[in-house]
Amino acid sequence: MRFYDLFLLSTRMFKARTSRTFLTILGMSVGISAIIFLVSLGYGLQKTVLERITTSDSLLTLDITSDRASSSILDRETLEKIKQTDGVTEISPNFQINAQAKFEDLKTDVLVTATTPSYFRLSGIKPAEGKILSDNDQEGIVISSSVAQIFNKDIADMIGKEIKFVFSVPVDSADSGAGANDQEENVRKVESDKTYKIIGSIAGEGNGIYMNYSSLDNLDLARFNQVKVRCSSNTTMATVREKITGMGFLVSSISETVDQANKVFNVIKIVLMIFGIIALVVSAIGMFNTMTITLLERTEEIGIMKSIGASDMTISLVFVLESTIMGFLGGLGGVLIGWFEGWLFNMAVNLLATHFGGEKVNLFYSPVWFVSVTIIFAAIVGFVTGVIPARRAARTDPLEALRYK
Numbered sequence: 553m554r555f556y557d558l559f560l561l562s563t564r565m566f567k568a569r570t571s572r573t574f575l576t577i578l579g580m581s582v583g584i585s586a587i588i589f590l591v592s593l594g595y596g597l598q599k600t601v602l603e604r605i606t607t608s609d610s611l612l613t614l615d616i617t618s619d620r621a622s623s624s625i626l627d628r629e630t631l632e633k634i635k636q637t638d639g640v641t642e643i644s645p646n647f648q649i650n651a652q653a654k655f656e657d658l659k660t661d662v663l664v665t666a667t668t669p670s671y672f673r674l675s676g677i678k679p680a681e682g683k684i685l686s687d688n689d690q691e692g693i694v695i696s697s698s699v700a701q702i703f704n705k706d707i708a709d710m711i712g713k714e715i716k717f718v719f720s721v722p723v724d725s726a727d728s729g730a731g732a733n734d735q736e737e738n739v740r741k742v743e744s745d746k747t748y749k750i751i752g753s754i755a756g757e758g759n760g761i762y763m764n765y766s767s768l769d770n771l772d773l774a775r776f777n778q779v780k781v782r783c784s785s786n787t788t789m790a791t792v793r794e795k796i797t798g799m800g801f802l803v804s805s806i807s808e809t810v811d812q813a814n815k816v817f818n819v820i821k822i823v824l825m826i827f828g829i830i831a832l833v834v835s836a837i838g839m840f841n842t843m844t845i846t847l848l849e850r851t852e853e854i855g856i857m858k859s860i861g862a863s864d865m866t867i868s869l870v871f872v873l874e875s876t877i878m879g880f881l882g883g884l885g886g887v888l889i890g891w892f893e894g895w896l897f898n899m900a901v902n903l904l905a906t907h908f909g910g911e912k913v914n915l916f917y918s919p920v921w922f923v924s925v926t927i928i929f930a931a932i933v934g935f936v937t938g939v940i941p942a943r944r945a946a947r948t949d950p951l952e953a954l955r956y957k
Contacts, residue, residue, distance in 0.1 A: 563877065569846075576842040577882045583835030584886020584930050587828030589893045592823035596894075596916040601813065609782060610676030610806050612795060616779040616803045624800030626776040635782060637795050639788030644671045644780040646765065646774055650720040650739075653699075653761065655713070660702050663758065664717065666765035672754075672781040676806065678814045682711045682752030685764055693763040696756030707753045717744045721771050742771060825845065835882070836933050843875050843941040855948065864946035871942035872935060879934015883927035891918070 566573050616634065618626055619757070626645070635643050646667030653662045665671075667687040672694075684694055693715070700707045720739040746767060754762075781796070783789045792801045818859060894916035902912045 556935045565876070572842060572845075573878065576839050577878050577885060578878060579835040579838040580832075580882025580934070581835075581885030581889055581929060583832030584727055584789075585881050585889035585893060586625065586831035586886075587825060587926060588890025589897075589916075590824035590828045591922065592890065592894055592916045592918040595815060596600055597820070598814070598817040598913060599917045600913050600915065601817075607799070609673050612783050612786065612808065613805065614672045614781045614783065614789065614796070615804045616781055617777070617797055617804075618775075619800055619802045622800035626801070627774055630777065630799070632780060633799070634796060637792055639783050639785075639792045640781055641784050642670060642673050642674070642782040643913070644668045644782075645776040646671055646778055646780075647776045648770075649705050649771070651761075651862050652718045654716045655710070656701050656704075656941070658703050658797055660699075660759065662699065662717075662761050663720070665762050666768050667762060668765065671762070672779060674782055677754055679752045680755045680812060682706045682750075682917075683754055684754075685762060686751075687764070689749075689751065690767045691746055691748050692751035693761055694752045694754060695762075696758060697753055697771060698756055699759050699761060700753065702759055705709070710750050711752065712750065714747050714749055714912075716747055718742070719744065719768075719771060725945070730885055735806070745770075775883075803831070817928065822890075832930075832933065836937050839875065839878060839882075839934060840937040843871065843938050844876075846871075846874070848939070858948070868942040868946045871945050872938045875937045875938025875941075876931055879937070880927065880931040882934065883930025885929060886930065887923055 575893065616626065618624065623676070624630070631643060631645055634640060644667060646665050649664050649666065651662055651664045653660055667685070669687055672684045677684075679694070680697060682694075686692060695707075695710070697707060700710055703710070719742045722739055748763060748767075749797050783792050789805070793805075797803050898915050901915060905912060
């Protein structure tokens, strides 16, 4: 029998038993939609979190800090040694210093991070408003969103405005270190002779401000708190890490955090998929029940087909193809329902987030390969649920089938 004829026989139930067939496909769609919804939520959360903390440059960046158990310090001489290390393509030093910021008639204590413009790129930090630091604008600064809240201002209103600082400089920077606690006996107050201009902002809870460290050369700070080191490739990161660790410094990288986060999210996705598969199993049981009832209803038809020469294989293929088609259509429907559920849920979350002053996020993400595999998996489930009824149909005695009422 031609495949076209088999296909026509397999789709007769879509016309003869429309409501039951539709409900069976809908049941499969609900199970598939549960998988799509839950797993897409896991992928979406992973994608949202990692996009906010990583860029291609940040994944190749090592964070170098001083080890309290070592006498090594991050001074300018050390920076030159690190810069000359094989595999290092770029460095971005920074030091932190306490300061008092004056904006219009308001004052507040802030933590100033003095660094280079490449710091943001190597850290994977993107501006929320305006621009980031630039070598062409030495007096331009970037504030965190919390600083605007402290001054009770909108970030958009602060960009382009001027701000002044009084820095708390350690008396002995070699011993105290930049960013030491603001204690009167350990620091001296230095009022900046420059007026800085706010050029952008980043999302953040701390009252932090970022500026070009070259604009603070007059403070003569001798050591840095941290150095970001960009490696040429993934293969050179281990070698560079080993060499810098041998100098007596602590080395970490955001790639380690990403690896740990990926492991956590993989577990979350597996757990969510298990819940979805439970719903799919229930749907598969419903489809198996439908195929069994179909077998009983078509017993006489099976007898007629066999009496005119239909083989056992042909009878089996009719039932298997019918269940596979229903599984495939259930997979397609499940993808559409799951996508709609995710869109609706994401819209509700974003409405709440914007109402309370938060940012919009996309909580759902479905890779093309995952959607494709899910649809194929649904077709396979349909195939499996039709195997037993198909075998029973093939073994039916034609004489008994013709007498069946």
